[in-house]
Amino acid sequence: PDVSAIINSIKKDEEYNVQSIFIKDFHERDLTSLDPDLLILHQIPSNERLPFDIFKNNLPIWFINGPKSDLDFISDLDLGLKFNEADTYDYLGINEFYAEYNTSFKKFTFNDSTYKMIENSPPLFMYNNILSFSSNIEILLNAKYAFQEDLELLFFGKQGNEKKYAMLNAEGIWRWRLFNFQKNKNHYNFDEFIIKIVKNLLIDDYQDRFRINY
Secondary structure, three states: OHHHHHHHHHHHOOOOOOOOOOOHHHHHHHHHHHHOEEEEOOOOOHHHHOOOOOOOOOEEEEOOOOOOOHHHHHHHOOOOOOOOOOOOOOOOOEEEEEEEOOOOOOOOOHHHHHHHHHHHHOOEEOOOOOOOOOOOOEEEEEEEEHHHHHEEEEEEOOOOOEEEEEOOOOEOOOOHHHHHHHHOOOOOOHHHHHHHHHHHHOOOOOOHHOOOOO
């Protein structure tokens, strides 16, 4: 459901073409034939690791993690982050968390109604594993958590090759799209949320910064 929700939003912008491929069917030749500008990798599982270096083509990547994600694999990538084991008091590896917008985030903005959607949307399913970082990130969303400091829910960073990446450390974003429609009879706010993430991953911060706030 997450993949379908994201694809539907991206397709609303006629500038983009979207191709969906199962990870087990994804090969290096696909990068050559499709010539993508952005990869969105949804739940990379341990038993289906990509058989080639996804970074050597120097593409921006949006990672979306969930119960089937191989966090050790992601930690080994050149992202400047590491997933650590959840604390011993955490009896569940995955819980529901509500999202909270980080008011210090400056890369782009949303309409007021989209901020309200973020604040009021259903919770997402997220790992309790603590992240540690060796490079700078910019946090868009934190997860509200009663027992410790906020967990990084959605953030942006730079790969070792200087290309951008984003990471949504949760699944269930499709419920936001459904919630948006139930409240407003349209998907405008959810579409804006997805498209602005995609556009930011694709643009050059130094040359096209003015294109973010449209």
